[in-house]
Amino acid sequence: MLSFLPIPLKGVLSLLLYALNTIFLTIPLILISLFKFIIPIRPFIVILDKILISIATLWIGINSLNSKLFCKIDWDIRGLEKLEGKDWYLIISNHQSWVDILVLQKTLNQKIPMLKFFLKKELIWIPFLGLAWWGLDFPFMKRYSKKQLQENPHLKGKDLEITKKACEKFKHTPVSVMNFVEGTRFTLHKKASQNNNLNHLLTPKAGGIAFVLSSMGEYLHKIIDVTIVYPDKIPTFWEYISGRVNKIIIDFEVIPLTESLTGDYFNDPDYKDRFCIWLNALWQKKDRKIKDFKA
Numbered sequence: 001m002l003s004f005l006p007i008p009l010k011g012v013l014s015l016l017l018y019a020l021n022t023i024f025l026t027i028p029l030i031l032i033s034l035f036k037f038i039i040p041i042r043p044f045i046v047i048l049d050k051i052l053i054s055i056a057t058l059w060i061g062i063n064s065l066n067s068k069l070f071c072k073i074d075w076d077i078r079g080l081e082k083l084e085g086k087d088w089y090l091i092i093s094n095h096q097s098w099v100d101i102l103v104l105q106k107t108l109n110q111k112i113p114m115l116k117f118f119l120k121k122e123l124i125w126i127p128f129l130g131l132a133w134w135g136l137d138f139p140f141m142k143r144y145s146k147k148q149l150q151e152n153p154h155l156k157g158k159d160l161e162i163t164k165k166a167c168e169k170f171k172h173t174p175v176s177v178m179n180f181v182e183g184t185r186f187t188l189h190k191k192a193s194q195n196n197n198l199n200h201l202l203t204p205k206a207g208g209i210a211f212v213l214s215s216m217g218e219y220l221h222k223i224i225d226v227t228i229v230y231p232d233k234i235p236t237f238w239e240y241i242s243g244r245v246n247k248i249i250i251d252f253e254v255i256p257l258t259e260s261l262t263g264d265y266f267n268d269p270d271y272k273d274r275f276c277i278w279l280n281a282l283w284q285k286k287d288r289k290i291k292d293f294k295a
Contacts, residue, residue, distance in 0.1 A: 002069050011242030014070040018063060018241065025059045026132040033135025042172065049173050052136055053114050064106045071243045075107075079252035083112050088174055088219040090212055090257070091115065093226035094201055094286060095180035099240045100228055104178070107250055112224075113174040118208065137169045164215055171219055179209050181279070186234070200290040204283045206276050210265035217262040223255040227286050229293040249293050 002010065029052055036045050067073070083089075089112055093100065104115060117133075121140045124130040134140070170177060182202035184190065196203045213220065229249040239245060261278065263271030 005070070007242045007244065010070045011238055014066055014241040014243075017066045017069075021059060021062045021066070022128050022132075025055055025062075026128040029055045030131045030135050036135075046172055049137075053173075056114060056132075056136055057110060060105045060109045063102065064109065066241075067102070067106060070241065071245065073245055074247040076247065076249040077107055077252075078250070079254070080107065080111065082254045083108075083224065083252060085110070085112060086174055087112070087221055088170075088216065089113070089176040089222055089224050090209060090216075090220050091176050091178045091224045091226060092181045092209060093178070094186065094228060094290075095182055095184070096186045096228065096230065096234045097240075098185075098237050099230075099235050099245075100180075102240065103228060103248060103250065104226065108176070113176045115176045115178045116170065117178045118180075139165075164211070168215075170216060176224075177212055177216070177220075179212065181205060181209060181283075183208075198283065198287045200294075201283055201287050204279050206272075206279050207265060209279075210263075210272075210275050213257070213262045214264065217257075220257055222257055223261075225253040225255055225282060225286070227251040227253075227289050227293075229290055231294055251289065251293070 002013075005013070032048060032051055032055075036048050091104075093104065101117070108115060114136075116136070116138055118139050118141050119133060124134060124140055181204040183205050184202065186200070186202055190202055191198070194203050227250070229251075230245065231247050231249065232245070235245045260274065263275070265272050265275060
């Protein structure tokens with residue numbers, strides 16, 4: 001509606017609205033979340049979680065209105081009608097920009113249970129948002145390099161312990177567990193360093209989602225494979241909020257969660273091989289899909 005404004009002005013006004021929305025809604029969210037630790041009683045925590053999710057849903061809704069006000073985007077959304085509102089999902093997606101999170105929140109808000117992302121531990125220091133993610137039980141992951149693991153063998157498996165604890169919290173309220181399987185944002189430099197046979201994607205990492213499936217297999221019923229495509233160029237956050245993104249394509253494919261997709265990834269070599277073959281084939285298919293969308 002305000003897309004006619006000059007680009008710099010749109011960006012400044014949109015950023016201001018994002019900031020005000022975040023400040024006003026994260027303060028009560030953080031205060032309410034403290035009661036979960038003061039009174040750690042399961043029925044009480046379930047009630048508080050529903051209140052916290054309502055606040056987060058309102059925050060996402062206002063952000064979506066913000067996007068509608070300042071951006072004139074042609075949204076090409078495919079497969080959304082296949083999703084259901086009351087179920088546990090594992091969502092996997094390609095990852096190119098911080099804009100991906102806003103795009104997923106806008107398209108999936110109130111369509112499925114609230115998205116819970118696995119975040120880098122450093123992100124907890126982002127003003128307001130870091131504590132809000134903590135209050136909403138977003139799992140913060142500490143990734144270790146091969147060198148760190150060689151020098152400190154006791155650190156091996158620590159990230160999976162965090163995943164397991166997070167999955168325990170997810171079991172009492174329907175949730176959509178979100179995982180960017182590539183582990184980092186796509187760049188041509190990262191793509192070249194991996195030397196894989198993909199054109200638009202990085203190599204998927206199987207361990208994290210295999211562990212989520214084994215930990216929550218009794219609750220998760222479906223996998224949602226999301227493909228996000230920016231036909232013109234991968235946008236920065238500033239380009240997105242200032243209205244310089246013309247079109248976004250999002251494809252949702254629902255995959256039934258069969259017994260063949262769950263198992264002991266770290267102790268069953270046969271299952272590990274099968275799961276990696278399945279995930280790599282899915283990423284090959286996604287790579288072809290992105291090529292078709294861009295064409």
